[in-house]
Amino acid sequence: MKIDETDIKNRSIEELTADYPFITSYFSDNNLDIEDKNHLSLEDKNHLSLEDYFRTFDEEELEDNAIDVELHYRQIAEFVNQMNAFLGQGEDKVKSVTILPGTDKSGTPENFEKMEIKQGEIICIVGPTGSGKSRLLGDIEWVAQEDTPTKRTVLINNDVPDRKWRFSTSDKLVAQISQNMNFVMDLSVFEFVELHAESRMIKNREVVIKRIIEEGNALAGEKFSPDTPITSLSGGQSRALMIADTAILSKSPIILIDEIENAGIDRKQALELLLSEDKVVLMATHDPILALMGDKRIVIKNGGIHKIIETTEKEREILSTLEEMDRKVLAYRTALRAGEVITEIN
Amino acid sequence: MNLVTVSGPPSSGKTSVILKTIEALQKRELKTAVAKFDCLYTDDDILYEKAGIPVKKGLSGALCPDHYFISNIEEVVKWGVEKEFDLLVSESAGLCNRCSPYVKGIKAVCVIDNLSGINTPKKIGPMLKSADIVVITKGDIVSQAEREVFASRVNTVNPSAVIMHVNGLTGQGSYELSTLLFNEKESTNTLVGKELRFPMPSALCSYCLGETRIGDEFQVGNVRKMKLGE
Numbered sequence: 001m002k003i004d005e006t007d008i009k010n011r012s013i014e015e016l017t018a019d020y021p022f023i024t025s026y027f028s029d030n031n032l033d034i035e036d037k038n039h040l041s042l043e044d045k046n047h048l049s050l051e052d053y054f055r056t057f058d059e060e061e062l063e064d065n066a067i068d069v070e071l072h073y074r075q076i077a078e079f080v081n082q083m084n085a086f087l088g089q090g091e092d093k094v095k096s097v098t099i100l101p102g103t104d105k106s107g108t109p110e111n112f113e114k115m116e117i118k119q120g121e122i123i124c125i126v127g128p129t130g131s132g133k134s135r136l137l138g139d140i141e142w143v144a145q146e147d148t149p150t151k152r153t154v155l156i157n158n159d160v161p162d163r164k165w166r167f168s169t170s171d172k173l174v175a176q177i178s179q180n181m182n183f184v185m186d187l188s189v190f191e192f193v194e195l196h197a198e199s200r201m202i203k204n205r206e207v208v209i210k211r212i213i214e215e216g217n218a219l220a221g222e223k224f225s226p227d228t229p230i231t232s233l234s235g236g237q238s239r240a241l242m243i244a245d246t247a248i249l250s251k252s253p254i255i256l257i258d259e260i261e262n263a264g265i266d267r268k269q270a271l272e273l274l275l276s277e278d279k280v281v282l283m284a285t286h287d288p289i290l291a292l293m294g295d296k297r298i299v300i301k302n303g304g305i306h307k308i309i310e311t312t313e314k315e316r317e318i319l320s321t322l323e324e325m326d327r328k329v330l331a332y333r334t335a336l337r338a339g340e341v342i343t344e345i346n
Numbered sequence: 347m348n349l350v351t352v353s354g355p356p357s358s359g360k361t362s363v364i365l366k367t368i369e370a371l372q373k374r375e376l377k378t379a380v381a382k383f384d385c386l387y388t389d390d391d392i393l394y395e396k397a398g399i400p401v402k403k404g405l406s407g408a409l410c411p412d413h414y415f416i417s418n419i420e421e422v423v424k425w426g427v428e429k430e431f432d433l434l435v436s437e438s439a440g441l442c443n444r445c446s447p448y449v450k451g452i453k454a455v456c457v458i459d460n461l462s463g464i465n466t467p468k469k470i471g472p473m474l475k476s477a478d479i480v481v482i483t484k485g486d487i488v489s490q491a492e493r494e495v496f497a498s499r500v501n502t503v504n505p506s507a508v509i510m511h512v513n514g515l516t517g518q519g520s521y522e523l524s525t526l527l528f529n530e531k532e533s534t535n536t537l538v539g540k541e542l543r544f545p546m547p548s549a550l551c552s553y554c555l556g557e558t559r560i561g562d563e564f565q566v567g568n569v570r571k572m573k574l575g576e
Contacts, residue, residue, distance in 0.1 A: 029468050029502040030475075066444055066471035068544055075475070079505040134518045142522045149373070149521060166522075169501040169509050175490045184461055184488050195464075196491040199498040238489075246490045 002081050005073040009051045016050065022083050022201070026076060031065065050076075086170050087201070094173070094253035095119050095157050097140065097280060102151035104304025105132070110152075112308050115298070117282075119253070120275050124291045125284045127300030133284050135303060137256055140282075141174045142166060150303065174282075175250040177242050178258035183230040189213060189241065190226035196249050208248065215273055216244035219265045240265045247277045257283045268293070289326055292319040347426050348433040349534040350527050353440045353447055353473055354457030355466075359483035360437050361390045362514025363457055368399055368435070369517065370524035376432040381422040383415045383438035383447075390437075400429065411438065412445040412546050419449075420537050427535050433528050446473035448543040452534065453527065456507075459484040460496050467499040472544040474500070479526060480507045483514050 008016070013034055016023055027034050034053065054069045062069070097117045101110035117123050125133050135150060143154045143161045155161065156173075164171050185192060193209045202208060217223050220240035224233055233241065239260060246255060255274055260267070267290065274281050285291050292315050299307040311319075332342060354360050361382075368378045379400040382390050386405065394401035402422060406414035415438050426434035438447050440456075448454035456477035458466065461484050467474060474480065480500050485493050497509055508526065512519035551557075551567035 026502055026505075029499060031468065063545070063548070066544065068472065068476065071476055075505050079502065082501075082505055134516055138518055138521065147525065149370075167508050169497050172494075175494075176486075177490060178486065180487055181489050182487055183492065185464060185492060192491065195495055199495045242489045242491070250490055250494065 003077055005070075005077050008073050008077045008080070010049050012047050012049050013053060014047065020080050020083065023076070023080065026079050030072070032067075032072075082168075082170075093119075093278070094280070097173075097254065098155040098158060099140070099305075100153040100155070101305070102139075102144075102146070102148075102153070104150075104302045104306075106302060108304065110150075110304045110306075112305055115305070115308055116158075117280050119278050119280055121296070122271060122275070122281045122283060122294040124294035124297040125282060125300060126286070126291055126297055127306075131300045132303035133300055136298070136300065136305070137174065137282070140254065141172070143173065170251065172252050174254045174256055175246050175252035176256045176258065177239070177246055177260065179239075179260055181238075181242065183233065183238055185230060188227050188229055189216075189224060189233070192230045193241075193245060193249070196245060200249055200251065202249070212241075212244045212248050215248065216241040219243060219270050219273070221265065236265050240270070243270045244273065247274045247279065253278075254280045254282060257281065257285075259285060289319065289322050292316070292322070347423075347431055347534055348453075348528050348532050349423060349426070349436070349537075350433065350453045350455060351436045351438070351447055351449065352455045352457060353438045354481075355443070355459075355462065355470070356439050356441070358457045358459040358462065359512075359514040360439070360457045361393060363481055363483060363512050363520065363523070364435055364437060365393065365397055365399075366512070366514060366517035366520035367524045367527065368397065370521040371433065371528060372398075374524075374528075376528055377430070378433045378435065379426055379429065379431045381419075381426075381434065381436045383411060383418075383436065385411045385439065385441060400431070410445075410546075411441055412447050415447045416542065416546070419447075423534065423537055435527075440470070440473040442547070443470050443473065444547050446471065446476060446542075446544055448472070448476055449537060450541050450543055452537070452540070453478055454543070455479045455481060455527075457481045457483060458500070460488045460493060464492075464496060464499060467496075467503045470503075475504050476543045477504060477507050479523070480504060480509045481512050481519075481523060482509065483512055485511045486513050486515070486518075 057067065095118065099115040101112055103109055125136065127133060139148050139150060139152045140154055142148060143156065143165045144150070144152045146153055156165070165173050187195065190209065190213070193212050194205065197205045197208055213226055220237045222234065222237060224237050271281060271293065283290060283294060291297055292311060294311060296308055296310050298305055299309065335342060352360055352364060364380060371378045380394050381402045381404065382388060382394070383404045383406065386407065388403060388405070391401045391403040402425060404414065404418055419436060422436065423434065440446065454477045456474050458470070458474065458480065460482060482497060482500065493511070500509055510519055510523055512523055548568060551569050552565055557564050
């Protein structure tokens with residue numbers, strides 16, 4: 001049931017916080033102290049309507065704190081409706097994303113009929129820089145309906161998608177992890193994951209936080225503790241924590257991984273973690289090992305999808321050889337780091 | 347003509363976002379112009395000119411920038427109407443977090459960046475809280491979790507706004523933003539008679555008028571003292 005400004009205005013703060021516990025975060029983030037002794041005596045606090053509460057501010061206080069009372073009623077009603085919708089919504093799973101062709105930069109129709117990406121699949125995106133990878137991603141994120149420059153159409157679960165995928169803050173289709181991303185907050189690993197968990201309003205927080213830190217450590221070459229400040233994690237540790245956190249806490253069904261070739265983490269295990277959390281993985285890469293790990297790869301050229309190639313049996317064989325070579329290189333790396341001298345190549 | 351007011355803290359990426367967005371509008375053959383308001387200095391007008399965008403620049407100098415903005419916007423609108431632009435974007439920096447240049451009935455966009463800190467949404471007043479569209483920039487350099495937490499904080503202080511992520515460098519998201527800025531059915535030919543969404547901070551004290559000396563005897567007019575307590 002939707003509520004409106006009048007409902008909000010006339011109900012007591014006590015009732016509002018009992019019915020909508022999350023409303024306290026609205027008050028605190030908007031610097032409205034509903035416990036403020038100067039404004040409310042203890043007896044009347046519980047029965048005071050929101051309108052009465054705002055009446056306790058005099059004109060000078062309203063002006064000083066830049067409080068727009070009417071706007072607050074509207075915003076609170078909107079907030080409550082959004083949160084109720086968010087909390088009440090069932091698991092609306094994205095099982096597949098379908099891309100219908102549009103055109104490339106020259107207006108030539110794209111050369112494929114229909115591209116379906118299913119949950120648990122890894123799709124690689126290859127092509128020169130500037131070829132249109134971000135536009136493709138943009139189309140998916142914006143669930144294009146022939147209304148972007150490429151004129152592509154994106155379907156979710158084989159159906160025309162709900163508009164919420166475009167505009168709702170809590171329902172974003174695509175989460176991104178790239179080489180250039182850093183942590184900027186002054187928090188410890190634990191506090192950071194806790195903050196993210198809080199904003200997602202998930203239950204059994206402690207368990208989830210513990211799991212994320214464990215998974216992150218499993219991916220990272222060097223271990224980190226829950227008390228480590230996130231800004232002092234190494235590149236590899238940061239990437240590992242980002243992947244574990246995104247896999248487990250982000251609600252977005254699609255994860256885009258943008259060029260994490262040299263991130264110093266166990267890439268195979270990272271992909272397995274994402275897939276075990278039912279994500280669709282899109283991976284933009286120039287690395288042959290990563291590109292061949294995908295189920296399919298999209299070749300982008302001149303802004304359009306030029307080809308869709310399914311990884312062949314032969315390529316999978318070649319992949320094992322490449323992985324073998326990669327392990328060798330890695331072994332040399334480890335040896336060098338340990339101070340050994342390399343005498344021969346085998 | 348469509349009018350859009352864009353504002354946001356300094357260095358949040360307003361100009362980059364506007365440039366990329368206008369690129370998308372130009373492809374649709376919409377004539378777009380910019381009025382750039384700043385305080386002491388800006389050479390963003392050169393960036394706009396280079397991109398072939400008609401631009402007017404206003405520096406408020408010794409005056410409060412937002413007061414300066416609102417006293418000049420009508421003339422700028424007239425210029426836009428005369429030149430028959432489809433869309434005029436006014437760009438101004440929110441310098442004190444208390445002000446906002448938004449006008450009732452005119453689309454208002456606030457640009458704010460992921461690097462500015464998790465408590466920033468809490469610190470910005472009507473400029474963020476009463477915007478119709480909030481554009482969050484610099485998402486390509488922070489983690490997914492920080493982006494999500496930041497966006498959810500913005501959503502708590504302004505639940506009715508459309509919140510978008512735009513990358514001012516690659517332009518990712520700017521096409522999408524452009525579709526929200528121009529509406530064929532909208533037409534603004536004058537702002538006379540329209541009202542600000544929220545009053546600007548009032549100030550009329552001796553320092554507004556050029557006083558430089560410090561001390562009670564030099565303070566006249568609208569002066570308020572901190573409550574220091576014990």
